[in-house]
Structure formats: C-alpha cells, structure tokens
Amino acid sequence: MRKYYIGIDVGGTSMKMGLMSESGEVLAEAEHLTQKEDGPDGVIARMVEDAKQLADGAGISWNQIGGVGVGLPGFLDIPNGVVKYLTNLGWRNVPIKEKLEQAWQVPVSIDNDANVAALGEAWQGAGKGVDDLVCITLGTGVGGGVIAEGHLLHGMNGFAGEVGHIQVDREGVRCNCGQIGCLETVASATALVRMAREAIDQGRETVLTAESLSAREIFSACAKGDPVASEIVAKAIDALARTLAVLSLVLNPSRFIIGGGVAKAGDVLLNPLREAYEKEAQDNVKQGVEIVLAKLGNRAGFIGAAGLLARGRK
Structure with missing residues (x-):
C-alpha cells in the first residue's frame, strides 16, 4: 500500500502543515492559528485533528499515513521526542512525540524548525x-x-x-x-x-x-x-x-x-x-x-x- 507523510511546522502564530507523497510531492496543505494561549495540550489536540482533516480532505485514509514529522521553534530532546523549552510558546518538558503517537497511532519524529527548513530545501528546494x-x-x-x-x-x-x-x-x-x-x-x-x-x-x-x-x-x-x-x-x-x-x-x-x-x-x-x-x-x-x-x-x-x-x- 502506498504511504503518505504529513509535515507540520509549528510557529508562535500559526501552524503550517502539508500532506506529502513518498517522492516529496505536496498533495495538500493548510495553515491554522497556533492559539498558544491554550497551552500544549490544547495546541496538540488541534494539531491531531487538523492533520486528520488534511488527509481526509485529500481523500487519503489515515491507515495510509506512514508518519508525521513536526518542526518546533526551540530546544528539544530529539531522540526522546521531548520539548525542553519553546520560547515563543512557553512550553517546557512536553513529551510531544509520545502524545502524538498515542493519538495518531503512526510514527512521529520531531526536530528544530531551522533544521526541518534545511531538510526541506535539501529534499525539494534549492539544495535538491x-x-x-x-x-x-x-x-x-x-x-x-x-x-x-x-x-x-x-x-x-x-x-x-x-x-x-x-x-x-x-x-x-x-x-x-x-x-x-x-x-x-x-x-x-x-x-x-x-x-x-x-x-x-x-x-x-x-x-x-x-x-x-x-x-x-x-x-x-x-x-x-x-x-x-x-x-x-x-x-x-x-x-x-x-x-x-x-x-x-x-x-x-x-x-x-x-x-x-x-x-x-x-x-x-x-x-x-x-x-x-x-x-x-x-x-x-x-x-x-x-x-x-x-x-x-x-x-x-x-x-x-x-x-x-x-x-x-x-
């Protein structure tokens, strides 16, 4: 079965997300307000729902999603999937990988926002x-x-x-x-x-x-x-x-x-x-x-x- 992937770029004001093919084609994308005042649990809950709606709107069933990657603006414990501190959001010690994997039941990977931007350019942009x-x-x-x-x-x-x-x-x-x-x-x-x-x-x-x-x-x-x-x-x-x-x-x-x-x-x-x-x-x-x-x-x-x-x- 063909797999698809979702990427989410979390910012202090908005979250940008895209549904990607394995080859790197953008099939659908959306942008939503982060609403950081709702705290980590509120933001993560909307992230979960918005990602599912993105796949559904593109006609992709969730069991075709091979994983979700998340870019975050701050200090991370990447191997353990934990947010140590996000300056713009005020998050501290949030086990975001664990929370998202429990909600989505697919693999989740996190990284710094600048790193994922570099990877994006390397994969499909000026560094291809x-x-x-x-x-x-x-x-x-x-x-x-x-x-x-x-x-x-x-x-x-x-x-x-x-x-x-x-x-x-x-x-x-x-x-x-x-x-x-x-x-x-x-x-x-x-x-x-x-x-x-x-x-x-x-x-x-x-x-x-x-x-x-x-x-x-x-x-x-x-x-x-x-x-x-x-x-x-x-x-x-x-x-x-x-x-x-x-x-x-x-x-x-x-x-x-x-x-x-x-x-x-x-x-x-x-x-x-x-x-x-x-x-x-x-x-x-x-x-x-x-x-x-x-x-x-x-x-x-x-x-x-x-x-x-x-x-x-x-």
Missing part, C-alpha cells in the same frame, strides 16, 4: 541533489541547518547548525542568547531595523524614517545609494560572508542556501555576499561553492518535517 549544504535563514533571528553527506546534523545536544550565534563582533550588542555580537545581532531583520533606528536617532541624513522601518525598506534604500542603508547592509553582508568562510573550513559544503525574509532582497543581498565571500574564504575551500537563494519559502518547514520520515529517519 546536493549532499553537503548549509541553509541559513535570515528573519527575526538567524537560523541554520547543516546537511552533511546527505544527513541532517544535530551534534551532541542537538544544537548543530546554530550559525546565528557565531560571534562576529566582540564590541557589538548583546544577543538574546546572552552572548555579545552574535551574527543574529548584525544580519537579522531585527538587527537591520535596530541599526537603522540608531542612525535616525543620531540625526544622520537618510531617506529612512522611523515610521516605516523594515528590512525591505533598508535594502530598497541601499539599492538607491542611501549612505546609512548602504552602511548597514554592508555590515550585515561582511559578517555573513565571514561566517560562511568559517563554515566552509569546518564543513566544506558545496552550497549555501540563504532564506528568510531578508533574502527577499534578492540580488541586492546575493551579489555583494558572493563577492565578499570570495575575498574572505580560503582558496582551497571556496572553489565551486555556490551561494543561492532558498526556493520553498514558508513551505520549507512542513516539507522538511515530512521528510524526517519520508526520507527514512524514524
């Missing part, structure tokens, strides 16, 4: 056909996932791929993680807006205004030659390029995939990043390395989550 890659998501924060020799890396405590917390500026600002000068404090959308606001408060001449600050506005102003926006973007690109250069030495990937809201800047981000990487990276490791934009957008999470099981991980 590539065995060694690093996916970096530039959004509210900076997330990352590493695929090495075709396998998602987790490390001893499951924190492999946390590229957003590589220190790039010892004299910088304090990150939410407690460290000073993480990449996240320089290259995230939040960081770009913070630096622009600081420049405006200092009275520097710029077309940017405090009322309409966003990463998109900053990149747009940069493309038009605004000095403040150009300086901010250059700082972010420099930090990102140095990070990629270090990752090249440690992991030797053949491709870097850049996603998230900041990546919507397209070539305004990508072209100078490629140039900066060429200057920063060691000659022996940069040969043949590609830096490309992610392809799957908001679908990467649920596609990768489904891939946790569809690609063979139990």
